[in-house]
Amino acid sequence: MSRRGWQALGALCAVLCTALCLYLYVKATPYQEVIDHGASPEARANPYLAAEQFLRKQGLSVNHANSLDVLPGIDPRQHSLLLLGDRSTMTPRQVDQVLNWTRAGGRLLFIAEALWDEKTGQSQDLLLDRVQLHQVLSKNLKEPPPGLDEDPYPKLTKLYLEDEDAPAYIGFDTAFHLEDPKNLAQAWANSAKATHMMQLNHGLGSITVVTDADLWKAPAIEQYDNAWLLWYLSADTSVTLLYNTHHDSLLTLLARYFPQALLALIALIGLAGWHFAVRHGPVLAPAPGTRRELREHLRATADFMLRHTGHSSLLQALQQDVLRRARHRHPGFEQLPVAEQWLVLARLTRQPTRAISQALSPRTKQRLSSAEFSRQVARLQTLRNAL
Structure with missing residues (x-):
C-alpha cells in the first residue's frame, strides 16, 4: 500500500474512534452505587457498640466492663449499671454485692435469664429469684379475652407514660413473660399477651428487669422506640454496660481463613507421630521360662x-x-x-x-x-x- 493509502486508513480510524467516543458520551448515564460491606470489625466484636454510641450522643458518660470487679469503684448515686452479658456463673456473694450497690442509690437493669420452675420453687437465675420475679413462656399463658378494640400491634410492647397520649412502642421478644407474684413492681410494659419489662424500687435505687436485650443490638436498636427506651431507663446518669465481648480464638480464625494450612498442619503432626511410633529393629522375643543355671x-x-x-x-x-x-x-x-x-x-x-x-x-x-x-x-x- 502506498503512503497516501496508509494516511487515508489512519484518518478513517481516527474518525471512527471519535464517533464511538461521542456516542458513548451521549448514551452513558452516570450513577452512584452504595456497596454495603457489612458491619465493621468493631461492631462485630461489640454487639452493643451502637447502643454505646447512641447514649454518648445523648450526652451520657458510657463505660464498658467485662466483670463485676469494677463495681466497688462505681459511685451508685446517679449511675446506671446494665447487666447485658451472661450471668450463669454469678455467685450469691456477687448477687448481694449488686443489690447492696443498688440499695445505695444505683439504677440496675438486667435480663431475666432462666424460667421459673414450679416444682423446685426457683429458677437458675439467682438475681431474678432475689427480686422475687418469675419468667415463664408466653405460650403457656391463657389467651386474653377478646376486647372491643383489637390491638393493632399485638407483637409490640407498649410503655405508657404520664401526660402522654400515645404509648412508646418497643420491640421486645414476645416469647417470654414476667410475673410479679408479690405485687412489687411499680411500672411495667406489656405486649398484647405478655409483660416484658418490670420496674421496682430497691432502697434508694431502682431495678429494671427485661426479658431480652436484643432490641438494643444493631440493627434492631434503630427500630420503633428501642433506642429511646434505653435512653429513658438511663437518663441523667452515668452508664456502665457490663458484658463480655466475644473474640474468636486462634483455632477458629485459622479454620475460617486458612483451612488448607490447618489441614496440612494436622497431617504433618499425624505423620510425625506415626514416624516416631514405629519400632526400629526386630521385636525382642520374651525370655524363656526355663530355670537358670547355677x-x-x-x-x-x-x-x-x-x-x-x-x-x-x-x-x-x-x-x-x-x-x-x-x-x-x-x-x-x-x-x-x-x-x-x-x-x-x-x-x-x-x-x-x-x-x-x-x-x-x-x-x-x-x-x-x-x-x-x-x-x-x-x-x-x-x-x-x-x-
Whole structure:
C-alpha cells in the first residue's frame, strides 16, 4: 500500500474512534452505587457498640466492663449499671454485692435469664429469684379475652407514660413473660399477651428487669422506640454496660481463613507421630521360662553383694576360704603368728611371701579400681587352688 493509502486508513480510524467516543458520551448515564460491606470489625466484636454510641450522643458518660470487679469503684448515686452479658456463673456473694450497690442509690437493669420452675420453687437465675420475679413462656399463658378494640400491634410492647397520649412502642421478644407474684413492681410494659419489662424500687435505687436485650443490638436498636427506651431507663446518669465481648480464638480464625494450612498442619503432626511410633529393629522375643543355671545364680549373687557391700566383702570371703584350707592342711595353723602363717602358706603353695602378704593383708574401706580388684582376686584364687 502506498503512503497516501496508509494516511487515508489512519484518518478513517481516527474518525471512527471519535464517533464511538461521542456516542458513548451521549448514551452513558452516570450513577452512584452504595456497596454495603457489612458491619465493621468493631461492631462485630461489640454487639452493643451502637447502643454505646447512641447514649454518648445523648450526652451520657458510657463505660464498658467485662466483670463485676469494677463495681466497688462505681459511685451508685446517679449511675446506671446494665447487666447485658451472661450471668450463669454469678455467685450469691456477687448477687448481694449488686443489690447492696443498688440499695445505695444505683439504677440496675438486667435480663431475666432462666424460667421459673414450679416444682423446685426457683429458677437458675439467682438475681431474678432475689427480686422475687418469675419468667415463664408466653405460650403457656391463657389467651386474653377478646376486647372491643383489637390491638393493632399485638407483637409490640407498649410503655405508657404520664401526660402522654400515645404509648412508646418497643420491640421486645414476645416469647417470654414476667410475673410479679408479690405485687412489687411499680411500672411495667406489656405486649398484647405478655409483660416484658418490670420496674421496682430497691432502697434508694431502682431495678429494671427485661426479658431480652436484643432490641438494643444493631440493627434492631434503630427500630420503633428501642433506642429511646434505653435512653429513658438511663437518663441523667452515668452508664456502665457490663458484658463480655466475644473474640474468636486462634483455632477458629485459622479454620475460617486458612483451612488448607490447618489441614496440612494436622497431617504433618499425624505423620510425625506415626514416624516416631514405629519400632526400629526386630521385636525382642520374651525370655524363656526355663530355670537358670547355677553359675547364673552365683553371678547374680556376686553382683548383688558387690552393689550393696562393695569389694571388701568379696575379698574377705576369699581370704577366709584360703585360711580355712590352710588350717585343714596344717593343724594348729590358726594358733601361729601372722608372719609364721605366711611362711607356712609359702611352703604349702610355693608362692613368694610378698605375694601372700599382698593377698591376705586387710583391705581399707576405700573402693578399689576394677584392675586392682581383678589382680587381688587372681592372687587369692592362686593360693586357694594351690591348697
